[in-house]
Amino acid sequence: MYKLSGVTKNYQKGRDTVHALRGVDLVIEDGEWLAIQGRTGHGKSTLLMILGGLDQPTSGIVEFNGQDLTQLRETQLTAVRAASIGFIFQTFNLVPTLSAQENVETALAPQRIAPAQRRTLAARALEEVGLADRARHLPSELSGGQQQRVAIARALVKEPKVLLADEPTGNLDEGTRDDIIGLLESLWRERGLTMVMVTHDSSVARRAQRLGIMKNGRLSIKQDTRNDTSTNDTGSNKAMDASAG
Amino acid sequence: MFFTYLRRELSRRRRQASFIVMGIAVGIGLVITVTAAAAGVKDAQGTVLHSLYGVGTDVTVTQKATAGSGAPAGFRVGGGSAKAGTKFTRDNLVGAGMGTLKASSVSAISQLKHVSAAAGGLTLTDTRLSGTIPSSTSGGFGAPSGGGGGSSSFKINSFSVDGVDLSAGKVGVLSSGKITSGHTFYTSEANSDDALVTSDYATANSLKTGSAVTIAGTKFTVIGIVTVPAGTSSADMFIPLARAQALAGLKGYVNTIYVAADSASNISSVSAEISSLLPKATVTTSSSLASEVSGSLSSAGSLANNLGKWLAVAVLIAAFCLAALLMMAAVSRRVREFGTLKALGWQSRRVIAQVMGEALAMGVIGGVVGVGLGFGGAGLVDALAPKLSATAGSPTAASSGGAGSFGPGGGGGGGGFSKLAASAEHTVTVHLTAPVTVEAVLLAVLLAIVGGLAAGSLGGWRAARLRPAAALGRLE
Numbered sequence: 236m237y238k239l240s241g242v243t244k245n246y247q248k249g250r251d252t253v254h255a256l257r258g259v260d261l262v263i264e265d266g267e268w269l270a271i272q273g274r275t276g277h278g279k280s281t282l283l284m285i286l287g288g289l290d291q292p293t294s295g296i297v298e299f300n301g302q303d304l305t306q307l308r309e310t311q312l313t314a315v316r317a318a319s320i321g322f323i324f325q326t327f328n329l330v331p332t333l334s335a336q337e338n339v340e341t342a343l344a345p346q347r348i349a350p351a352q353r354r355t356l357a358a359r360a361l362e363e364v365g366l367a368d369r370a371r372h373l374p375s376e377l378s379g380g381q382q383q384r385v386a387i388a389r390a391l392v393k394e395p396k397v398l399l400a401d402e403p404t405g406n407l408d409e410g411t412r413d414d415i416i417g418l419l420e421s422l423w424r425e426r427g428l429t430m431v432m433v434t435h436d437s438s439v440a441r442r443a444q445r446l447g448i449m450k451n452g453r454l455s456i457k458q459d460t461r462n463d464t465s466t467n468d469t470g471s472n473k474a475m476d477a478s479a480g
Numbered sequence: 481m482f483f484t485y486l487r488r489e490l491s492r493r494r495r496q497a498s499f500i501v502m503g504i505a506v507g508i509g510l511v512i513t514v515t516a517a518a519a520g521v522k523d524a525q526g527t528v529l530h531s532l533y534g535v536g537t538d539v540t541v542t543q544k545a546t547a548g549s550g551a552p553a554g555f556r557v558g559g560g561s562a563k564a565g566t567k568f569t570r571d572n573l574v575g576a577g578m579g580t581l582k583a584s585s586v587s588a589i590s591q592l593k594h595v596s597a598a599a600g601g602l603t604l605t606d607t608r609l610s611g612t613i614p615s616s617t618s619g620g621f622g623a624p625s626g627g628g629g630g631s632s633s634f635k636i637n638s639f640s641v642d643g644v645d646l647s648a649g650k651v652g653v654l655s656s657g658k659i660t661s662g663h664t665f666y667t668s669e670a671n672s673d674d675a676l677v678t679s680d681y682a683t684a685n686s687l688k689t690g691s692a693v694t695i696a697g698t699k700f701t702v703i704g705i706v707t708v709p710a711g712t713s714s715a716d717m718f719i720p721l722a723r724a725q726a727l728a729g730l731k732g733y734v735n736t737i738y739v740a741a742d743s744a745s746n747i748s749s750v751s752a753e754i755s756s757l758l759p760k761a762t763v764t765t766s767s768s769l770a771s772e773v774s775g776s777l778s779s780a781g782s783l784a785n786n787l788g789k790w791l792a793v794a795v796l797i798a799a800f801c802l803a804a805l806l807m808m809a810a811v812s813r814r815v816r817e818f819g820t821l822k823a824l825g826w827q828s829r830r831v832i833a834q835v836m837g838e839a840l841a842m843g844v845i846g847g848v849v850g851v852g853l854g855f856g857g858a859g860l861v862d863a864l865a866p867k868l869s870a871t872a873g874s875p876t877a878a879s880s881g882g883a884g885s886f887g888p889g890g891g892g893g894g895g896g897f898s899k900l901a902a903s904a905e906h907t908v909t910v911h912l913t914a915p916v917t918v919e920a921v922l923l924a925v926l927l928a929i930v931g932g933l934a935a936g937s938l939g940g941w942r943a944a945r946l947r948p949a950a951a952l953g954r955l956e
Contacts, residue, residue, distance in 0.1 A: 281949075284949040284952070289948040290948070290949035309828070313825055313826070313828075314825070316822075316823060316824070316825045317825020318825070322820075324820070330485070330817055330821075331492070331817075332489050332492045333484070333488060341481070341826075342825070344826065344830070345825040346825075350481075353481075389824070393825075
């Protein structure tokens, strides 16, 4: 799905240059679940933004399905996101003035689908996340967990190839966190999604097939259970060779 | 999706949106009210012209008075030595401080292109001096009514007379009058000693249909009473033009020509043609009269055209600037929201369209409310209907016709009477209205749309420049 070669990202902060990513090499296979951990400010979310085409690297190549995202114009990147990439954010990022169903419909708006069909697809997506009865509620009328479910429905309604999640359980309590991760995991399995998740939570990270650690802009793979036939639900930790970035 | 999002967003920012809408509404309302008031002033100016020169008259032609022009004038109290104690009455009919034009000019003008009608008229003043020759031998006469040596008193009465062309049709001073008693002139009465008297003069002098009046020493019969628009300083009496010319010694002359154009759009060209035909004449249209009118109507016109117009423009600009600033502020507050939408696959133009749609909606709502306010403002002006006065022309000394002279048998004693002053000044009172035209409403709506788009474009530009990663606040 993804192939990153020598990706760097630098920011100018006043007189200083911040090296957010330093030569990251990474291959993400189709249907893989990659979790990325690391301390704040070490480049996790920057990497996620680059994977999603929301930001461009300073140098390097980002291949997505054989297409180099660094060579695309803004409108082309937006079109790729519209068709193939779903996002989930820590703060849910729902439009406060739209209902749950209308928020899900916003993901379908760029695809020129007839309004009636759009409503049907949105309703179905909400049903899949268990919120069919909350379709008309505004985000302010939903709990944190419910809002994140709406966000998941919004991310998946267009049937993307990739789901990028930035701290999806960061603002949730423990019980709700487990619900959400469980939901994501089941959707990942059912749909054969490629999922990349940034998280601080080790218990969440351990559930992924692969765990990468971002430190000072460099990525190292700590865990890789892709070829392990046993399930990884309990978070068993197999040490593997790291591929330094 | 577009309209739902737009509606919900405006509803969320109700207070801010109302602020913007009201700002635009006040600006638009002012534009409509000022435009309506300006139209009302223009109508009032037209009414002034029509009141002075009659409905249907678009252009008037006059001539400035020069020394010695006009009718010969003078009061002579018999030839030879008049005995002291002799009673006398003398009538003097002279032009009202205006120069004269050849009557043949009327037919020349009527043949010009775009002229539908032309008629000549004579505006005259009849001054009657009556009294008793004083017995003083020291010469000179005292002032009228008891001044001077010896027992003498003099009375001076004057009234204005208009000689009207009976074939004038809808042009001329009489065209704005209404017959309330008797009848108007028949064309067969062109040389008859018949007169129409205005209702005000008739009431003041106890005249009615059938009464006798003396004009320039000639007895006329009142054939009808005519009411002229209130406030017009028009003639007290009307007589056939030919009789006026004969009595004033102005045969073959007129001092005003009234012209009607075949359409309002040709008034300027008719005016130019007449100026070309009669280079020394003064050609007046309602728009040129407007520049000569003094009084509160003139002030109201200046107020509407200058202060009012610029005030409306200033308020509108301020409202649109405020709307633009508030839109940009709103976009800044929704950075994360727009960043998320871009992350979901919304192209920049879609986000911009959403922002501009919100601004345009506020502009249109403001425009609609503004049109209502404008109608309200114009309605208030109509309801108050303030009285405005307009004075056209200026007082002139009656240099035409020469100085009046008095004396027994042609001798002139010292002293004398002050020259008779005849006024060419007309004062008209009109009620100001404020008609709202379709053009004003369309202009207002257009301004509201343009203003909304302009305000939204700044917010849209701000939204377009958002980088999704920066908007989502992930600068790690």
